[in-house]
Amino acid sequence: MTKEAILDAAEAVLSEQGTQALTLNAVADRAGVSKGGLLYHFPTKDALVREMVARVIREFDDLIASYVASYGGDAPGAYTRAYVEATFEILTGEARAYRRWSAITAAAADPEQAEPLNEAMRRWHGRDPAEDPDPGLAAVVRLAAEGLWEVVSHDPALYDADQLEALRRRLLDLLES
Structure with a gap:
């Protein structure tokens, strides 16, 4: 899973469900990666949003x-x-x-x-x-x-x-x- 795909998944969560739904768990689920896999690229939600x-x-x-x-x-x-x-x-x-x-x-x-x-x-x-x-x-x-x-x-x-x-x-x- 690439960083770009994780970012795409995060954007999809935001676009479809709103800011309250943007959690690392929701993004990992949407991207089809483990939470650890997501954390490897983005150690915090702030880091994900910043990118x-x-x-x-x-x-x-x-x-x-x-x-x-x-x-x-x-x-x-x-x-x-x-x-x-x-x-x-x-x-x-x-x-x-x-x-x-x-x-x-x-x-x-x-x-x-x-x-x-x-x-x-x-x-x-x-x-x-x-x-x-x-x-x-x-x-x-x-x-x-x-x-x-x-x-x-x-x-x-x-x-x-x-x-x-x-x-x-x-x-x-x-x-x-």
């Missing part, structure tokens, strides 16, 4: 970076366009990974566990205004994407694929103005 949060941040950072490169790297507005594209990939991707995000956000409710996520939010949203032709509009677009992610994490069926694509296109079109 779940770190993985989500890494994955989103990697998505943003891949889109930044496709938008010309340091070109004006590239970061905000990449942020929108990465968000919509999370919302519409095969794994529907937004469930992971909402589950981990809930798990990281204590201030110590939430700090890495808070730092990532400061990095994602506290951009240098000179990076965008219209910094205010760029902030509004990033916040709209963030809000959509939050809404869809609570009700995945609220928007179908066509509606999400129309929203993605509209946010990107706003950046062209």
Whole structure:
């Protein structure tokens, strides 16, 4: 059993049963490993949650970076366009990974566990205004994407694929103005 599979099992427990159900026993059962096997990789529940949060941040950072490169790297507005594209990939991707995000956000409710996520939010949203032709509009677009992610994490069926694509296109079109 790999660490990734244990993390997947923990996310499934959170997504399906909520934060109260996240116990090392429940994760070990879901992952099909002994509690000792789980403890080998994650000696505490805090260590498990910390790594779940770190993985989500890494994955989103990697998505943003891949889109930044496709938008010309340091070109004006590239970061905000990449942020929108990465968000919509999370919302519409095969794994529907937004469930992971909402589950981990809930798990990281204590201030110590939430700090890495808070730092990532400061990095994602506290951009240098000179990076965008219209910094205010760029902030509004990033916040709209963030809000959509939050809404869809609570009700995945609220928007179908066509509606999400129309929203993605509209946010990107706003950046062209």
